[in-house]
Amino acid sequence: MYEVTDKNFEELYPKIEETLKKAVFLAIDTEFSGLKTDFFVKESLFDSPDERYVKVKNNIQPFIIIQFGFTAFHHIREKNAYGAETFNFYLLPRSIPTKNRHFVWQITALEFLAVYKFDFNKFAYTGISYLDEADEIELRNELHEDILMRHLERFISNKDSDELRDSRNKVADWLRQKTEPYAAMEIETDSPFLQYLMHKELRYQFPDIWTYPGKRKVIVIKVAKDERHDLEVKEGDELDQTLLDYYIGFSKVFKLMVTLKKPIVGHNVLTDLMYMHQQFYKSLPKKYTEFKENIHRLFPLVYDTKLLSYELRKTLQKEEKFANNALNTLYYYFKDARGKHLTLNSPLICSVDNSTLEVDSFHDAGWDSYCAGYCFIKMAHTFAVKKRGTGSHYKPMTNIEIMNGVTPFVNHINIIRGNVSFLNLGGPDPISVRPEWLFVEALGKKTICASEIAELLSSFGNVDVKPFSSKRALVAVANHASARDILKHFKSNADIYIGPYNSFRHSPAAKLFMWGGVIISGGIIALMLQYKSRL
Numbered sequence: 001m002y003e004v005t006d007k008n009f010e011e012l013y014p015k016i017e018e019t020l021k022k023a024v025f026l027a028i029d030t031e032f033s034g035l036k037t038d039f040f041v042k043e044s045l046f047d048s049p050d051e052r053y054v055k056v057k058n059n060i061q062p063f064i065i066i067q068f069g070f071t072a073f074h075h076i077r078e079k080n081a082y083g084a085e086t087f088n089f090y091l092l093p094r095s096i097p098t099k100n101r102h103f104v105w106q107i108t109a110l111e112f113l114a115v116y117k118f119d120f121n122k123f124a125y126t127g128i129s130y131l132d133e134a135d136e137i138e139l140r141n142e143l144h145e146d147i148l149m150r151h152l153e154r155f156i157s158n159k160d161s162d163e164l165r166d167s168r169n170k171v172a173d174w175l176r177q178k179t180e181p182y183a184a185m186e187i188e189t190d191s192p193f194l195q196y197l198m199h200k201e202l203r204y205q206f207p208d209i210w211t212y213p214g215k216r217k218v219i220v221i222k223v224a225k226d227e228r229h230d231l232e233v234k235e236g237d238e239l240d241q242t243l244l245d246y247y248i249g250f251s252k253v254f255k256l257m258v259t260l261k262k263p264i265v266g267h268n269v270l271t272d273l274m275y276m277h278q279q280f281y282k283s284l285p286k287k288y289t290e291f292k293e294n295i296h297r298l299f300p301l302v303y304d305t306k307l308l309s310y311e312l313r314k315t316l317q318k319e320e321k322f323a324n325n326a327l328n329t330l331y332y333y334f335k336d337a338r339g340k341h342l343t344l345n346s347p348l349i350c351s352v353d354n355s356t357l358e359v360d361s362f363h364d365a366g367w368d369s370y371c372a373g374y375c376f377i378k379m380a381h382t383f384a385v386k387k388r389g390t391g392s393h394y395k396p397m398t399n400i401e402i403m404n405g406v407t408p409f410v411n412h413i414n415i416i417r418g419n420v421s422f423l424n425l426g427g428p429d430p431i432s433v434r435p436e437w438l439f440v441e442a443l444g445k446k447t448i449c450a451s452e453i454a455e456l457l458s459s460f461g462n463v464d465v466k467p468f469s470s471k472r473a474l475v476a477v478a479n480h481a482s483a484r485d486i487l488k489h490f491k492s493n494a495d496i497y498i499g500p501y502n503s504f505r506h507s508p509a510a511k512l513f514m515w516g517g518v519i520i521s522g523g524i525i526a527l528m529l530q531y532k533s534r535l
Contacts, residue, residue, distance in 0.1 A: 001086040001351075001366045005126035009249065012087075019085045020256055023072035024399050025263040025303075027373030029365045030272045031113065034063035034106025043417040045464040045476035046437075049429045052418050053288035056274055061284070062104035065091055065275050066123050068250065069365030070257075071373045073349075080396035081348040082377055088366030090119070091250055092127020096135065097155035097193070098142055116363040129249035133282050139247060143240040149200050160194050167198050168205055171220055175206065179222045188217045192246040199239055213242065254280040263301040263403070267327045267372040270413050270423065273302070296411065296425050303406060305330070305372050306414040307422050308379045315386060316342075328362050331371040334378040342378075343385045345396050349374050380406045417462070419476070435483035437501040438475040440465075446495060447471055460486050474501060 036059045071086040093101045167187050174185050198218045199211045210231050212219040266272050278284050309325035322333040333339040361367035384405025411426035419432045442448045450465040457463045461482035467473040477483040490498040
């Protein structure tokens with residue numbers, strides 16, 4: 001695995017670019033600074049796709065991706081294998097002089113990451129910068145208009161101000177020593193932002209010098225004054241572009257992924273996609289439909305291994321099934337357990353070059369991306385064998401044949417505990433196959449609360465309860481068998497009534513409308529009678 005930080009990002013970028021270009025698909029994973037702003041807002045079987053999108057959007061807006069992992073898989077047909085190269089990026093938004101950037105830590109997320117040995121030092125000291133489209137345009141314009149240098153005192157810290165003053169003094173002392181033309185001196189600094197300021201300030205203060213960028217330093221040379229103009233023309237806006245590139249950072253990788261349009265694989269990938277949209281592209285739109293359109297345009301082919309695992313489980317015999325579809329369970333199922341023998345000629349998967357993978361590093365974004373891709377290949381091959389029928393597993397398949405196995409599930413994104421089982425990024429969302437809602441009413445003087453109803457019905461399977469008065473509530477049930485069992489069990493209950501929900505009969509709004517109609521009708525009749533009595 002390649003650990004990528006601010007220190008080696010530029011050096012590794014050509015390798016990253018080459019790896020992305022030759023990949024047949026990319027598996028991704030992310031780690032966040034938090035997931036929920038409101039602990040009490042939970043996923044519900046009542047949620048439509050639009051409602052779920054809004055819930056997730058509102059929950060994640062203050063947080064950021066702090067680690068992004070991708071594994072690029074390429075097919076080695078002659079070996080019936082896939083080669084995997086994994087890159088693990090630590091990300092940290094760098095301060096932009098003209099904008100107050102900030103993010104929030106959720107304590108439970110921090111504690112969770114600490115349990116899994118997340119390297120907070122790499123994140124804090126060497127995290128890679130990034131910009132979304134709006135911030136990039138804003139910073140580009142500010143550099144072009146030289147706003148930064150014209151209002152330097154507003155944007156610079158005391159520490160940077162001191163270092164900038166010291167650099168001026170060093171150059172002044174150096175020049176007073178009757179320095180020969182083309183003699184050079186170096187000023188060290190780790191900050192790309194401060195390097196930019198030094199280039200600008202030193203050139204402004206001393207007309208007989210020129211500066212060149214070095215690795216964590218600024219190189220100053222003495223030149224004849226008439227050479228300055230030629231050097232300035234030759235450089236153009238290169239200095240501004242260097243600083244802008246630094247701030248763009250990881251967004252450069254994101255843009256390359258968008259340009260290449262490789263298939264994207266993730267495990268329970270909806271939240272990852274929403275974070276990526278928010279962090280590297282633009283703010284999440286208000287409407288779910290607009291989000292779908294944006295993501296589909298950015299990444300036309302997305303596969304969710306969580307959803308694939310549900311679909312695969314439906315096709316397996318009882319003794320073949322995995323215990324659950326958590327990523328670590330799936331990975332070991334296919335690597336070491338019964339899943340290893342589901343089909344013959346299942347492709348081998350191995351890391352290539354000098355990238356190394358540490359086993360049991362779950363909740364490390366790079367490792368999890370590798371596991372998601374590993375499970376994807378195994379499931380795609382199994383689907384392809386089942387699709388082609390008896391005898392197809394006796395010879396190795398091409399990558400196209402393997403990918404065709406999961407074509408029915410492309411852009412189907414798993415949704416946890418909603419009124420549909422998946423979102424369709426590439427078209428209309430599925431029609432709900434959940435049971436109709438149940439209506440619950442307390443009989444007599446008894447009142448009810450949602451928690452009591454949920455506990456009462458918990459033995460029948462997954463349910464969610466939505467109260468709409470002290471005596472009435474709605475219940476969403478995960479499957480039809482559970483709904484039938486509940487109706488049968490409470491058919492003659494003396495304390496509560498449970499029956500199928502009828503919006504006209506049971507909705508408070510409908511009742512209000514109905515009684516309003518009765519009152520209005522009664523008023524009209526009374527007016528008519530009064531009018532007739534006057535005749």
